[in-house]
Amino acid sequence: MSNPELRTVVVERHISWPAEKIWRALTQPHLMEEWLMKNDFKPVIGHSFNLRGDWGGVLDCEVLAIEPNKELSYTWNFKHADAAFDLQSVVTFTLTPTRTGTLLRMEQSGFRPDQKQAFGGAKVGWQQFFGKLEEVLARAD
C-alpha cells in the first residue's frame, strides 16, 4: 500500500446466490436498508448520498465506481468534532462468480492511524466505551 497510514478491513464471504441477485441487494435502496442502513443511494457515479444508522449517526457517501454485478465503490465518511472519531474511508464491494454462487468481498480502507487511541487511555472515551460495551452485551443475549 502506498500510504502507510491507511488501514484496510477486508471481509469476504461465499454466498450461494448469483451475483445478479446480490447486486440488487447492494444497490437498491429499499433492499440496502434491510441489511445495511437507511439511504438515498442511486447507482450513478458521483451521486452523493447518506447512510443513516439506527444509532442516529449519518455517513456521507459518494459513489466512486460502479460496474454492474461486479464492483461497487463509495466513500464512507463520518464527520465528528473530535478528530479521533473522524472517519474518511472508501468501501469497495467486489463480486466474483463461483461454481456454486458468488464470492462477495468488502474492502474498507482509509482509517486514520490515531483512531486506535480514541478510547484507550483517553478519559473522555471511557463513558462511551462502556456505554457501547453494555449495548453489545445487551444484544448478545
Place this chain on the structure above:
Amino acid sequence: MTPDAHDILFRTLADPTRRALFERLCREGEQTVGALTAQSGVSQPAVSKHLGVLKLAGLVRDRHAGRQTHYSAQPAALGPLTDWTSEMTGFWESRFDDLENLLKRMDQ
C-alpha cells in the same frame, strides 16, 4: 484477534464490580487491595477475586511491595475492542449475516 480474546474481555468487564475496579484504577492510578476494598462496598476476598479475573484478562498488573499488593490498570489490553479494524470487521460480518437473510427472502 480471536473470538476467544473478545469473549474474555467482554465477560471480564460485564461484571459491574469488576468494571468499577478497573475504571477506578484507570482514573486514579495504582492502588493497594486495601484501598480498593475500602471504596468498593464488597469484602476484601471478593475484591481480590475480581482483581484476579482482571489480571487473567490482562487488564491489570500486580506488584508486590512488602506485605502489600499494588494493582495498576493496563488499558492497552482493551486494544482488541477499541481497534477500528476489528470493530469494522465485526460490523461487516454482522451486515453480511443480514444480507444473507435478506437474499433468502428475496425472489429470484
